Amino acid sequence: MRIIKNRAVIRDPWRLEEDGGSDAASDARVILPLQRYLKMRHALCQTGRRVGVKLRPEDEVESIAGDLGRIDLIALEFGSFHEGRGYSQAVQLRRRHRYDGEIRALGAHRDNLPLMERCGIDAYQLAEGENIEEALEAFAEITEYYSLSG
Amino acid sequence: MYQYSQHDRRQLKQRARQFQGQVRRFQRGVLHPDLFQQLRLRNGLYQERHAHMLRVAIPYGVLNSRQLTRLAAIARRFDRGYGHFTTRQNIQFNWPQLDDVPEILEHLAEVGMHAIQTSGSCVRNITADHLAGVAADEIEDPRPWCELIRQWSTLHPEFNWLPRKFKIAVSGAHADRAAVQWHDIGLRIFHDADGHTRFRVYVGGGMGRTPVIGRVIAEALPAADLLGFLQAILRVYNRYGRRDHKYRSRIKILVGDLGLDGFRERVERQWRHMAAAAPAVSEADIARARSFFAVPPVARRGGAAPGAAGLQPIAVADPRFLRWREHNTAAHRDPDYRIVYVSLKAPGRAPGDLDAAQMEQLAALAKTRSAGEIRVSHEQNLALPWVRNADLFAVWHELNRLGLATPNIGTLNDMICCPGLDYCSLANAGTIGIARQINRRLADLERLYDIGEIKLKMSGCMNACGHHHAGHIGILGVDKKGAEWYQITLGGSAENDTRLGARLGPAIAREQVAEVIEIIIDAYLEVRRDGEKFLDTVIRLGVEPFKQKVYAHHQKPRRHPRPLAA
Ligand code: SF4
Numbered sequence: 001m002r003i004i005k006n007r008a009v010i011r012d013p014w015r016l017e018e019d020g021g022s023d024a025a026s027d028a029r030v031i032l033p034l035q036r037y038l039k040m041r042h043a044l045c046q047t048g049r050r051v052g053v054k055l056r057p058e059d060e061v062e063s064i065a066g067d068l069g070r071i072d073l074i075a076l077e078f079g080s081f082h083e084g085r086g087y088s089q090a091v092q093l094r095r096r097h098r099y100d101g102e103i104r105a106l107g108a109h110r111d112n113l114p115l116m117e118r119c120g121i122d123a124y125q126l127a128e129g130e131n132i133e134e135a136l137e138a139f140a141e142i143t144e145y146y147s148l149s150g
Numbered sequence: 151m152y153q154y155s156q157h158d159r160r161q162l163k164q165r166a167r168q169f170q171g172q173v174r175r176f177q178r179g180v181l182h183p184d185l186f187q188q189l190r191l192r193n194g195l196y197q198e199r200h201a202h203m204l205r206v207a208i209p210y211g212v213l214n215s216r217q218l219t220r221l222a223a224i225a226r227r228f229d230r231g232y233g234h235f236t237t238r239q240n241i242q243f244n245w246p247q248l249d250d251v252p253e254i255l256e257h258l259a260e261v262g263m264h265a266i267q268t269s270g271s272c273v274r275n276i277t278a279d280h281l282a283g284v285a286a287d288e289i290e291d292p293r294p295w296c297e298l299i300r301q302w303s304t305l306h307p308e309f310n311w312l313p314r315k316f317k318i319a320v321s322g323a324h325a326d327r328a329a330v331q332w333h334d335i336g337l338r339i340f341h342d343a344d345g346h347t348r349f350r351v352y353v354g355g356g357m358g359r360t361p362v363i364g365r366v367i368a369e370a371l372p373a374a375d376l377l378g379f380l381q382a383i384l385r386v387y388n389r390y391g392r393r394d395h396k397y398r399s400r401i402k403i404l405v406g407d408l409g410l411d412g413f414r415e416r417v418e419r420q421w422r423h424m425a426a427a428a429p430a431v432s433e434a435d436i437a438r439a440r441s442f443f444a445v446p447p448v449a450r451r452g453g454a455a456p457g458a459a460g461l462q463p464i465a466v467a468d469p470r471f472l473r474w475r476e477h478n479t480a481a482h483r484d485p486d487y488r489i490v491y492v493s494l495k496a497p498g499r500a501p502g503d504l505d506a507a508q509m510e511q512l513a514a515l516a517k518t519r520s521a522g523e524i525r526v527s528h529e530q531n532l533a534l535p536w537v538r539n540a541d542l543f544a545v546w547h548e549l550n551r552l553g554l555a556t557p558n559i560g561t562l563n564d565m566i567c568c569p570g571l572d573y574c575s576l577a578n579a580g581t582i583g584i585a586r587q588i589n590r591r592l593a594d595l596e597r598l599y600d601i602g603e604i605k606l607k608m609s610g611c612m613n614a615c616g617h618h619h620a621g622h623i624g625i626l627g628v629d630k631k632g633a634e635w636y637q638i639t640l641g642g643s644a645e646n647d648t649r650l651g652a653r654l655g656p657a658i659a660r661e662q663v664a665e666v667i668e669i670i671i672d673a674y675l676e677v678r679r680d681g682e683k684f685l686d687t688v689i690r691l692g693v694e695p696f697k698q699k700v701y702a703h704h705q706k707p708r709r710h711p712r713p714l715a716a
Contacts, residue, residue: 081185082271084311088388091308095427111172111181111189118307129182141168144161146301148377148429150308 002132003104004113005123007139009132012125014052014073016106031075034059041067054106057085061092068093073102076121081109087119091150094120110135114142118150151212151523152297152442154262161305162259165266169193170252192272192310194240194265195251199575204243204251205268206258210278210296210320211239211526215513218524220261222509228254232505235494237566237617238317239277239526240268244573266304271312273303273384277319279327280527283443284489284535286481290339290347292322294439295376298431302377309384313391313399316384317356329528329644331355331364332620334401335383337376347373353383353413354405355648357614362402363648367414373436378428382421386413446521449487449536465543474546474557477599479537490520490545492532493556493564497589500582501567502530508552515548528617529605530566531559561598562606562671563589566617570610570627571634577610579627579634584608584663591664592671601671604684607642620644622685623667624651634660640670640696641688652693655701666700673699 003012015028017036031052032040044051052073053064064071074093076086086105093099104123105116110130117139126132154162172189175181181189187197194205206221213221221241225233228250229243236242246254258264268275276296283291299318303309309316321328322339330336336352349371355364371379383401390408392398405413421428465471479488492512494502504512512532516524519541520534527533532554537545549555558564565588568574570581585608592598607621611628618624624639635657642651658666671684673696678687688696 082188082311083393084271084309084313084388087308087311088385091385092423096423109185111185112311115305115307115310131180141171142161142164142305144157144164146161146304148298148302148435149304149306150302150381150429 001125003123003125004132004135005102007117007136009136016054016075029072031073034063038063045070052102052104055086055089057083057089059089061089061097065097068097068099068101071099071101073104073123074099075104075106075125078105078107078112078127080107081112081127086121087115090116090119090121110138113138118145151214151293152209152262152439158262159259162262162264162266163256165193165264165305166252166255166259169255173248173252188270190251191270192267193251193255194268195246195248196269197575198244198573199571199577200573201245202248202251203573204246204254204265205236205240206243206263206265207268207275208239208241208263208526209300210276210282210293211280211528212282212293213524213526215517215522215524217261217263218509218513218516220257220263222506222513224254224257225506225509232503233509234500234569235502235504235526235530235532237528237530237568237615238275239280239528240275241526242569244569269315271314271316272310273306273312273316273318276300276303277317277328277333277528279321279323280525280533281327281480281489281535282322284482284484284487285323285325285327286483287324288322288483289324289341290322291440291443292320292328292337292339293443294436295322295337295339295373296320297439297442298377298435299380302380302429309388312384312388313393314396314401316387316401318380326645326648327527329617329620329648331648332357332617332644333364335380336364340370342370349373349376351379354402354410356400356402357617357619358400359397359612359614360400360402361614361619361650362406363650364402365405365410367410367417374431375428376431378424378430379417379421381429382417382424385420386416390416446523446536449484449521462540462543465546468543470557471543471546473595474550474555475542477557477561478555478559479542482535486539488537488539488542490534490537490542490549491527491559492524492534492549492554493559494531494554495558495564496553496556497563497593498586499553500569500572501565501585504532508554511548511552512554515545519545528566529564531564557595558598560603561595562592562601562604562623562667563598565606565608566621567608568610568616570608570616574610574615576613577627578612578629579610579636579660581608581610581616581625581627584625584627584636584660587664588667591668601675602683604671605643606667617644618642619650620648621651622688623670625663628657630657636660636663638666638670638700640693641685643685647685649689654693655697658700669700670696 054075108124176186196203319328319333338350351368352364353367521536525533571577608625609616609618620642626637638654639651643649
């Protein structure tokens with residue numbers, strides 16, 4: 001699958017595990033849903049294996065705050081166009097917890113990409129029906145923002 | 151007033167172009183209608199009963215002559231020659247074509263105006279005391295703070311998809327003229343013992359179907375912390391506000407669910423976490439913002455005022471002028487000046503409407519006689535903030551000629567009224583026709599003066615855009631099996647003594663509304679004490695005596711089949 005990362009289209013090296021699956025396959029870079037990650041975190045810790053974690057909008061970023069050094073990617077689920085919680089999750093991860101790994105929006109819509117980017121999201125798996133090349137144009141539409149607006 | 155820099159103007163142009171692209175993608179079928187709806191709302195564009203409606207922001211109610219002239223040009227070219235001023239310091243155009251909207255936005259951008267975030271689930275236009283900077287009772291001018299909040303909230307990336315709309319109002323005077331406790335966040339500026347600016351912060355106020363009066367979340371917030379604290383409140387709301395039900399998603403519901411203390415605790419935790427990352431207002435920021443709101447240069451020359459009150463002898467001899475001066479002007483902080491209200495409540499006109507010719511001529515008048523400034527009040531009137539005493543007579547003449555000098559400010563006929571069934575697709579009942587009915591029945595000015603101050607506020611549905619909950623007399627349109635009925639409340643207020651109106655009884659049929667208002671007024675005149683205002687009488691006696699009179703006249707009040715109001 002292709003995604004946008006740092007304003008460029010790339011082939012996604014990560015694999016998203018579904019909720020309720022068994023153990024994560026050990027061969028690929030995998031993104032685990034929060035609950036599965038929390039169950040496996042001890043084992044992961046011991047092997048030193050690095051993973052991605054997926055947060056739903058209602059999940060607290062605090063639940064992984066202590067692990068951020070071992071997490072390479074955090075995927076935020078947007079679900080719908082008007083889901084707004086992920087923006088605050090991203091800001092909290094970047095500003096409060098100084099997380100510097102990848103933050104990926106799942107189900108992103110073209111017209112929200114500039115907002116997401118300004119909140120610190122740097123990778124985007126687009127929602128169904130979005131054209132990935134055309135979506136890149138969204139970033140350049142507005143270049144002027146008030147410094148007070150974050 | 152605030153001057154748009156190259157940077158601000160570029161942002162507005164880019165935003166207009168972005169919207170143009172979105173319109174095109176929508177028309178090509180590439181952009182899903184549901185998504186387009188949300189994007190157009192964030193650019194102020196509604197789909198209404200007959201056509202589109204474009205809502206343009208007038209941040210904190212401040213307009214200059216050039217902007218008003220431009221609004222007139224837009225009304226002529228893209229609308230049917232008029233505009234409607236709302237209770238939130240916006241102007242609405244009721245007839246623009248979708249294809250024209252990006253061009254309208256470009257015309258607005260040229261004069262430093264926009265429709266950004268005038269709708270949708272985001273931070274809306276920041277409103278303020280319409281007499282900011284000129285009121286005699288002002289502690290500190292709220293406009294610099296409003297401008298900082300406007301900049302902070304404009305295209306704020308984190309808060310563009312809140313659970314619901316979010317309204318902020320600011321007052322810097324002893325009397326609250328911005329209805330701050332009826333807002334999601336209300337701010338009142340005061341000075342502490344050391345003379346430092348502080349804010350009393352109210353949270354969780356709002357009208358709609360569950361009216362709630364805002365409560366104090368911070369008693370004395372230091373000025374430098376203002377934006378950081380607002381950000382903490384918005385973040386808590388964005389994270390935890392309900393998103394599953396439209397009528398449960400305003401911040402007032404979250405504050406109610408968590409309790410004020412629980413809510414405050416979360417905000418303070420968030421605030422601590424933000425620490426250094428919080429946007430702080432530096433001395434330089436506020437000094438720069440203040441520099442835009444200095445006394446206008448033309449006004450600084452000082453008024454050469456003939457006569458004691460600065461009035462020409464001819465003026466003093468004209469009783470119509472004196473009556474207008476008494477009712478439609480207010481004390482200015484500089485005694486050489488008066489604040490002049492421009493009444494948009496002429497009998498027979500929809501409250502808040504102004505046509506293009508009036509806009510143009512009013513703009514010209516403001517240019518020569520009011521330092522080029524016009525204000526928009528949440529009570530749907532305009533004001534000229536810088537009129538010399540010596541110019542009052544001439545200004546009155548001109549306003550009279552324009553049909554904008556009806557001396558009814560503060561009277562029953564100076565009513566707030568949402569567009570209602572004539573325009574709004576959400577309406578249950580008409581409002582403009584009811585306003586006309588009341589105007590006709592209570593037309594005699596001397597009688598209105600005798601009745602004294604009454605704030606009548608009317609909404610065409612539970613959304614309460616006409617602030618009926620806060621009316622001394624509130625009127626709410628309800629739908630009863632396809633017929634228009636009206637629920638009356640008494641004793642609401644949007645000022646220092648903010649109160650929620652109490653229901654009078656069963657809804658009233660359309661034809662009887664003015665008659666019922668008259669019965670209420672007569673009941674008041676019978677029982678009022680010396681100099682007692684209507685609101686004070688209602689507070690003293692409750693609704694019961696009024697109820698008895700009203701429903702005694704209407705022998706068998708037909709009961710409404712379901713609850714009429716929340
Ligand atoms: S109160 Fe109702 S009818 Fe009136 S403008 Fe608001 S939504 Fe429309």
